[in-house]
Amino acid sequence: AQKITQTQPGMFVQEKEAVTLDCTYDTSDQSYGLFWYKQPSSGEMIFLIYQGSYDEQNATEGRYSLNFQKARKSANLVISASQLGDSAMYFCAMREVYGNNRLAFGKGNQVVVIP
């Protein structure tokens, strides 16, 4: 069964600083995808970044990068140069390609960016 762990408590980060959100996962599948989503207070789920298990390079999308350490089964999200609009919940998710092929979510990390 898939399991995604996000254990950090709510985080405060200074504007323009970088923040790292931890995510570890557990799977026996060799082929899987890792996702990060942002959920502001409005409730919408905004896709940020994707990393495939066979991708050799860490994924990057603008200010977002994913620090993928396959042997440690971790997929940490790094947000560089934080902005006030980055204040939100951040969810890590995984989909096993040959497992149940369904996206499963961690419990989320709350980030508050302070000026």
Add this chain to the structure above:
Amino acid sequence: SAVISQKPSRDICQRGTSLTIQCQVDSQVTMMFWYRQQPGQSLTLIATANQGSEATYESGFVIDKFPISRPNLTFSTLTVSNMSPEDSSIYLCSEGGGGTDTQYFGPGTRLTVL
């Protein structure tokens, strides 16, 4: 990326009533999903909406409580039946091909049951 819309965006309902949520995607998609997010919680998959066949429900969710329709490749509805305050949640529609495909979400429907 697919653009997904949901209606209504929010609603306040009385217990015992039902609400139907609509989800529209701007392109044909293979798989559509319905998720529930209870207050302060993460997302839980309710079911996969299959075009031309019955929805596939996850453990703990049943068709009588959450009937789903998928009449074509761009549209689906979720009905929350015989509502109770415990059904107060954000309901999110999602699309994705599975495998290594990216998965996008609609803006959600914020439901409050009194």
